[in-house]
Amino acid sequence: MAKIACYSVKAYSTTAPASALGATTIERRQPTPTDVQIQIQYCGVCHSDLHFARNEWGFTQYPAVPGHEIVGKVTAVGSGVKKFQVGDTVGVGCLVDSCRTCPSCRSGLEQFCDLGLAGGTYGGMEKHLGTPTLGGYSQSIVVTEDFVLRMPANLNLAAAAPLLCAGITTYSPLRHWKVGPGHKVGIVGLGGLGHMGVKFAKAFGAHVVLFTTSPSKVADARRVGADEVVVSTDAAQMAAQAGSFDFILDAVSAAHDINAYMNLLKRDGNLVLVGAPEKPLPVAAFPLLMRRRSLSGSLIGGLPETQEMLDFCGQHNITCDIEMIKMDEINGAYERMLKSDVKYRFVIDMASLK
Ligand code: NAP
Ligand code: ZN
Ligand code: ZN
Numbered sequence: 045m046a047k048i049a050c051y052s053v054k055a056y057s058t059t060a061p062a063s064a065l066g067a068t069t070i071e072r073r074q075p076t077p078t079d080v081q082i083q084i085q086y087c088g089v090c091h092s093d094l095h096f097a098r099n100e101w102g103f104t105q106y107p108a109v110p111g112h113e114i115v116g117k118v119t120a121v122g123s124g125v126k127k128f129q130v131g132d133t134v135g136v137g138c139l140v141d142s143c144r145t146c147p148s149c150r151s152g153l154e155q156f157c158d159l160g161l162a163g164g165t166y167g168g169m170e171k172h173l174g175t176p177t178l179g180g181y182s183q184s185i186v187v188t189e190d191f192v193l194r195m196p197a198n199l200n201l202a203a204a205a206p207l208l209c210a211g212i213t214t215y216s217p218l219r220h221w222k223v224g225p226g227h228k229v230g231i232v233g234l235g236g237l238g239h240m241g242v243k244f245a246k247a248f249g250a251h252v253v254l255f256t257t258s259p260s261k262v263a264d265a266r267r268v269g270a271d272e273v274v275v276s277t278d279a280a281q282m283a284a285q286a287g288s289f290d291f292i293l294d295a296v297s298a299a300h301d302i303n304a305y306m307n308l309l310k311r312d313g314n315l316v317l318v319g320a321p322e323k324p325l326p327v328a329a330f331p332l333l334m335r336r337r338s339l340s341g342s343l344i345g346g347l348p349e350t351q352e353m354l355d356f357c358g359q360h361n362i363t364c365d366i367e368m369i370k371m372d373e374i375n376g377a378y379e380r381m382l383k384s385d386v387k388y389r390f391v392i393d394m395a396s397l398k
Contacts, residue, residue: 048172049074054397055182056371057107061099064375065181067397070109072186073172077124080192082134087180088113088206088364089390090236091297092320094378096167100322104167111180112138112165113208115201116394125189133201135193135354136185137208138344139163140177152348163191181371183397193351196358203363206236206389207354209344210364214241214293215353216345217316218248223291225249230292232276232305234261236364237295237318239388242269243362245293253285255305258384268365268388282308287335295319306331306339314338364389370396
């Protein structure tokens with residue numbers, strides 16, 4: 045492989061599943077003719093960052109730098125870059141590349157590329173350097189222009205950062221399954237994804253019911269747009285919802301009983317899993333067979349739909365509810381995330397990484 049020039053940037057990485065994240069220095073490639081160099085201003089903290097840092101999915105290579113809700117300013121562009129200029133405010137989500145030729149890539153569904161997650165912002169393959177990709181807990185990143193997104197100018201930039209993963213991951217399945225007026229929609233878990241699922245389902249005109257294990261979140265769930273809130277640990281509240289949903293989006297990060305939610309679907313109703321818990325979720329046959337229900341999955345979204353989602357958020361003034369943290373507060377933030385105690389997304393102020 046031809047040697048490519050690199051530069052050093054400060055970052056936060058982890059070196060083993062049980063290790064804390066700490067300060068380090070990493071190498072980024074100098075921009076090639078089609079690349080955009082971005083100074084990262086804010087990076088959201090996704091529960092996937094935690095699963096990945098701790099190797100809960102089994103494919104982490106160390107040292108690992110998480111972070112895939114990246115926003116910042118363009119500081120340099122390659123000679124062939126057409127869409128971006130120095131000074132533009134841009135975003136990068138979970139993908140920094142894909143094969144560009146498989147049927148999914150040609151359909152703008154790069155998240156389902158035949159190369160799998162090789163184009164991931166972290167845990168993928170940095171094909172210029174032959175090393176694993178390193179994510180957004182860092183001062184700057186270099187990304188091919190096709191995977192760089194334009195941020196709406198009217199949105200608070202820090203509060204828009206989590207749109208790059210939490211936003212598109214909930215927008216995409218709601219759009220794919222055409223959720224809208226007349227639909228009763230459940231969102232399970234009021235976390236980073238869940239609170240955006242509520243906002244989008246409401247914006248698309250559905251009747252939205254939020255399911256939470258945290259009674260303390262009921263008022264917030266209503267504030268972000270839920271028409272009804274069900275405390276899922278209360279059997280009577282769950283029973284009252286039986287057989288009534290067209291669509292349920294499950295955004296829970298840990299083991300839980302999905303059969304309890306299957307039972308809440310109408311005939312031909314669909315439960316879409318976006319949460320990615322460490323361990324398999326047992327599926328009982330009868331809740332699925334009865335009423336011809338479906339169980340589906342969905343993964344982030346492709347580049348065209350991610351730009352569509354950002355533009356939609358700009359038009360409708362939709363952002364995430366965030367708690368800003370400094371880079372050196374990340375380990376405490378992970379502990380709070382594990383306790384379902386995030387209101388409702390941590391965002392790292394990258395100026396704090398000095
Ligand atoms: P998060 O902010 O930590 O929210 C997860 C929520 O799930 C919690 O706030 C909590 O909500 C609920 N929860 C947690 N533990 C639970 C348990 N044991 N039983 C029942 N409910 C529980 O996480 P996130 O960033 O939104 O991510 C959620 C999941 O989606 C993660 O597994 C993540 O890896 C995955 N993800 C998938 C995609 C994709 O493309 N499919 C993209 C991004 C993230 P309540 O307090 O309201 O109960
Ligand atoms: Zn994510
Ligand atoms: Zn592909």
